[in-house]
Amino acid sequence: MSHQQDTNRLIRALNKVETIICVDVWWTAATRWSDIVFPAATTLEQNDITSGGTYSNDRVYAMKKVIEPIGESLPDYEIFEGLADKLGLWAQFTDSEDKMYHIKLAYEASGAAKEIPFEEFWEKGYARMPVPAEARKWTRHGAFYEDPEGSPLHTTSGKIEMFCDTIANMELDDCPGMPQWIEKHEYLGVAKEGQLHVVSPHPWFRLHSQMANSERLRDLYMVQGREPVRINAEDAAARGIEDGDLVELYNKRGTVIAGAVVSDGIMPGVVSIYEGGWPQLDSKGRDNSGLANFLTSTQPTSGLAEASTANTTLIEMRKCEDPEGPNMAYHPPAIIEDMEIAEIDDEALGLERLEALTAALYADMTPGEQMFFERCTVCHAPREVTHYTQQQWKGIVPSMFERAGLEDSERELVMDYLMTNAADAAAH
Numbered sequence: 001m002s003h004q005q006d007t008n009r010l011i012r013a014l015n016k017v018e019t020i021i022c023v024d025v026w027w028t029a030a031t032r033w034s035d036i037v038f039p040a041a042t043t044l045e046q047n048d049i050t051s052g053g054t055y056s057n058d059r060v061y062a063m064k065k066v067i068e069p070i071g072e073s074l075p076d077y078e079i080f081e082g083l084a085d086k087l088g089l090w091a092q093f094t095d096s097e098d099k100m101y102h103i104k105l106a107y108e109a110s111g112a113a114k115e116i117p118f119e120e121f122w123e124k125g126y127a128r129m130p131v132p133a134e135a136r137k138w139t140r141h142g143a144f145y146e147d148p149e150g151s152p153l154h155t156t157s158g159k160i161e162m163f164c165d166t167i168a169n170m171e172l173d174d175c176p177g178m179p180q181w182i183e184k185h186e187y188l189g190v191a192k193e194g195q196l197h198v199v200s201p202h203p204w205f206r207l208h209s210q211m212a213n214s215e216r217l218r219d220l221y222m223v224q225g226r227e228p229v230r231i232n233a234e235d236a237a238a239r240g241i242e243d244g245d246l247v248e249l250y251n252k253r254g255t256v257i258a259g260a261v262v263s264d265g266i267m268p269g270v271v272s273i274y275e276g277g278w279p280q281l282d283s284k285g286r287d288n289s290g291l292a293n294f295l296t297s298t299q300p301t302s303g304l305a306e307a308s309t310a311n312t313t314l315i316e317m318r319k320c321e322d323p324e325g326p327n328m329a330y331h332p333p334a335i336i337e338d339m340e341i342a343e344i345d346d347e348a349l350g351l352e353r354l355e356a357l358t359a360a361l362y363a364d365m366t367p368g369e370q371m372f373f374e375r376c377t378v379c380h381a382p383r384e385v386t387h388y389t390q391q392q393w394k395g396i397v398p399s400m401f402e403r404a405g406l407e408d409s410e411r412e413l414v415m416d417y418l419m420t421n422a423a424d425a426a427a428h
């Protein structure tokens with residue numbers, strides 16, 4: 001909810017969805033906009049496994065349980081285990097084993113298992129994955145410098161491109177073949193009298209929206225319980241705003257109530273409010289908490305990148321004369337103690353449809369494609385096969401096959417699928 005630009009547009013979209021189910025550790029805005037919430041345990045309350053290492057990603061870590069889950073929360077694995085059971089798929093979901101078995105299986109499918117056995121890894125807390133020499137050759141620091149001709153980049157020319165023909169040939173109005181300044185849809189150059197430019201940088205006191213639920217942290221920066229907005233003294237004076245006042249920042253997309261921090265540390269015409277606040281709407285549809293994304297637009301950076309333009313936003317500002325009560329964005333809901341829990345109607349689950357869909361999905365796939373979607377999606381979303389040439393795939397797969405723990409026969413199947421569907425497959 002905090003992450004998405006033009007939050008009111010997101011809310012309009014959510015209102016069209018019949019049922020929203022959310023799995024979360026905290027009582028976030030996403031849970032408040034959901035119909036059903038499964039309270040999940042944190043990573044400190046369950047055993048798990050993860051990979052890491054800056055850039056190299058060549059380490060596996062044991063994430064060990066520190067305390068039991070609090071309240072009725074469950075590890076997400078157990079939440080889905082329970083759901084699978086309701087759907088009559090418990091055995092398929094669990095292989096009739098517990099989570100530790102799957103953690104061990106995941107470890108043993110990685111290259112690290114060749115170095116040290118699972119029990120030793122779990123005891124020690126981490127293991128290294130060997131990077132095959134063939135793959136190391138392909139890293140940015142490897143043979144590229146020794147043999148640039150033989151180690152092309154993933155561009156058409158195989159080189160760093162100042163002018164990109166591929167992009168130029170797309171003939172997009174807002175994305176020429178090389179970087180250049182293009183007039184923004186919203187900036188001070190097109191602002192009307194009284195409009196201000198709003199920027200929403202990363203906060204220093206939390207990670208995006210994470211940790212905003214910590215009252216101890218909020219006490220360090222909030223102004224009257226709202227996100228602080230930095231305003232130049234001239235802009236504040238022109239609107240009768242004083243340091244510590246509540247202000248309304250608004251445009252046609254939404255209205256945000258924030259706490260004024262009047263300062264000479266920001267240029268006139270620009271206000272700054274950190275991204276990542278949690279939302280709470282008051283009866284007038286104003287955000288009573290200070291989430292900057294009620295103001296930002298979904299205008300993409302260009303027709304090619306479609307990235308967000310969160311810092312390209314015009315607003316107007318006035319003193320807030322009628323705030324409605326405190327910011328409730330971080331308050332948990334009231335719990336109804338003596339509620340009767342309904343039985344699940346098995347008939348209504350539509351299991352036949354589920355089985356038919358699964359069968360239809362797999363029916364069209366070659367064994368290599370099936371293996372690709374099953375084994376190459378453990379760490380990341382499936383990569384678009386057609387986005388790489390055969391040559392590029394040959395460079396990428398040595399390290400990925402190792403990571404996915406594929407046997408020789410399985411490698412052959414996946415390789416066959418990649419070669420048949422690579423960008424230049426038809427040319428070969």
Ligand code: HEC
Binds near residue numbers: 399414
């Ligand atoms: C154990 C985790 C893991 C598994 C399993 C895995 N990958 Fe990756 N993959 C990564 C990581 C980490 C990166 C990014 C770092 C890198 O490039 O090495 C990555 C990057 C990629 C990239 C981008 C490479 C580039 O240079 O643009 C492709 C393509 C890819 N993987 C394909 C695959 C395929 C195909 C499989 C199945 C055979 C697979 N991956 C299985 C972890 C994994």
